[in-house]
Amino acid sequence: MPSRPPVQQPPDVRVRTTEVRVQSQAPRRRSPYRGYVYVLPAFAIYFCFAVLPALHTAYLSLFEWDGVTLGDWVGLGNYQEIFQDSILRRSVLNALVLVVFFSFIPIVVGLAMTGLLARFRRPGMGAYRFLFMLPQVVPLVAVGVTWRWLYGDDGLVNQTFRAVGLDGVTRAWLGDFGAALIAVGLVGTWVLSGLCMMLFLSGVQKVDPSLYEAARLDGAGPVREFVSVTLPHLRGEIAVAMTVTTVAALASFDIVYVTTNGGPGEQTTVPGLLVYRLAFSEGKVGLAAALAVVLGCLILGIVYLINRLSRSES
């Protein structure tokens, strides 16, 4: 993470601060814990409605429970089942494939565009910025419904292929065994490419322009300049983009639910979808909880890894 610039203070204020601190130290008799009164309400609601349920999920994952009758203790049996059951394993693999489309491609696109745009002032970027951030603010459900229509028999994708004479290629994309997962993945690419690009472009603005001039004077071409000037300055932004997009890929319930609902077959099933299905229509609450824990750990692990790597390099 790039460090924030220190708050500007006129020097005379700073002098006064130290004096004040000396004075106020003496008569202090209030408990230093008093400030926690302010933290308590936020903490209570966060703990009760987010932390406790997460712990409760871990607890439930140790039982075989249908949600109605008494549950049976099965220890780590549910976790064993996740690694043995082909559908459950499949869902985790699908999520990892989605990472390519939600994370890898948007970052590459964003970097390429940034490399192209880094070296000149860009009047009129406001309008572009507005458009590129648009997919970020609308509900993913609406995005999913939109793409469901675009990928449909009479949708824009097929219309385009027909227009260029490729009638043989047209199909119901989301119902196609080979194409469905890629089609869903490309929706993620569409949503997240703009975000990555805007992150990188705002990061590049912090680079000292004279570095680019120096690189040019030294005879560096666009590629060389990108590798030695732009890329090193974007390390923090790339780590952030990786974190955000990977989490979006692994927790991609909304888009998948409305576009394919996991089909055809189990081609596009993702863990979030199975957690919902197992717990609320198949009565396998314990298994659903175990899968949720695996998903949570996967996300936590990846976020930790990305942060660790990006910090140790800098």
Add this chain to the structure above:
Amino acid sequence: MNTATRQERWSGYALLTVMAIAVVIPFLSVFLASLQPAGTPVVGLTWPERWSWDNYEQAWSVAGFSDLIQHSLTIAVGVVPASLVLAALAGYALGTMKLPGGNAVAAFFIAGLTIPVELIVVPLYFDLRGLGLTNSYLGVILVEIALFMPFSVFWMRTHFQSTPPSLVEAARIDGASSATILLRILLPLARPSLMTLGLLVFMWSWNQFLLVLVLIQDTTKHTAPAGLGFFVGQNSTDIPTLAAGTIIVMLPILILFVIFQRSFIAGLLQGAMKG
């Protein structure tokens, strides 16, 4: 910065424009479909022969999107003010006071940034059902506040950390209590940060899907995204009405985005960088 050649500028803008068109076309396709006469088969990107707004009326009253929008607003009106108040209080204490163990508490909040809804929905359903909070907006509101709290606290803490400590110290010398310092001095200065946070929380609340799908099983009480998701399953062939419904669900957030785009974009980018 005049190191770029004219050719580079040109190709840069050309590619930007291509990408911008790729972003816009799906929206345009849905919008045009929503203007077609109801019940007709619609193909891809077709300019409607006659602009008809009937589908919006159909979606709004018959398909029940007016109710869905109201439900979503009810939840957002509960979530946004509560999030702002709680986050401002906690952020104030964690950002300006030297609390023993304060950093650990802040880290505990930040750890929650990665909690996906999937991890908590299963027990939430059973626990809240026991409390009578399923099929209730209060249940959704409480969980959403909790879910957005890590970011909210983090955002406000970062804000208060950046205000000059001399302000607080000077007021303390004048005998102001910690509550007075927050209300009279720091909050008026925090207005831009609070506003950005409010917009982000509203957006997250508006867009929340899985949580509502689980906690509100009664489809007549659904929110806009949940209703839209349900509607697709039921009427996937009536494209014009579906398209109108999709536009209706997106519209409130789009209007806010157009008005407050600076806050939104700054919040989304800075929020990502800080988190």
